[in-house]
Amino acid sequence: MRGDVVAIGDDLSVETLRDAYRHGIFPWPHEELATMPWFSPRRRTVIVFDELHVGRSLRKSEKRSGFTYSIDRAFDQVIASCAGSPRGDEAGTWIGPDIIAAYTRLHRAGDAHSVEVWRDEELVGGLYGVDPGGVFTGESMFHRATDASKLALLFLIEHLRQRGATWIDCQVTTPHMAALGAREISRNRFLDMLAEQQSLGLSLF
Secondary structure, three states: OOOOOEEEOOOOOOOHHHHHHHHOEEEEOOOOOOOOEEEEOEEEEEEEEEHOOHHHHHHHHHHHHOHHHHHHOOOOHHHHHHHHHOOOOOOOOOOOHHHHHHHHHHHHOOOOOEEEEEEEEEEEEEEEEOOOOOOOOEEEEEEEOOOHHHHHHHHHHHHHOOOOOEEEOOOOOOOOHOOOEEEEHHHHHHHHHHHHHHHHHHOOO
């Protein structure tokens, strides 16, 4: 964690979050720290769309699932579901009430977005994140049906690709992201890519 934390502070206003994400910085609460740490990882994880790897079993699941998808239809439900999802051996979740309130405000301001996966009218998966200008920064995902979170991400990538985006920011590596072709790049390379995307003026949502 040392070297990845670039600031500390508990200001989660829309203006502070918006400015932080535009500079590649995000808050990530840690129980052992009394004040909120803000991260800009030295090694940043991204998925370049041309390097996306979708295995045969996931493609079969996509065809057979019968899921439908939406964007920004149920942000409140998605972030609450992410907060309530088990995280392996981790105790609790970093998505506490303050984070939920802050990102809900950011969503209402037009900067945070959600993808929903539905089985009929039941929400079975989804993800949420932030658009700091021409690229999507993923925050968290959840699933209540097999492959629902991965399929939410595939749906989002196709949506972004159609609007001119070429990559997505995953922040840090997880097994799910690695399986889809995610790779790490340096902080400086990430910030250059972010600035390039922002200069294009793409409208993603």
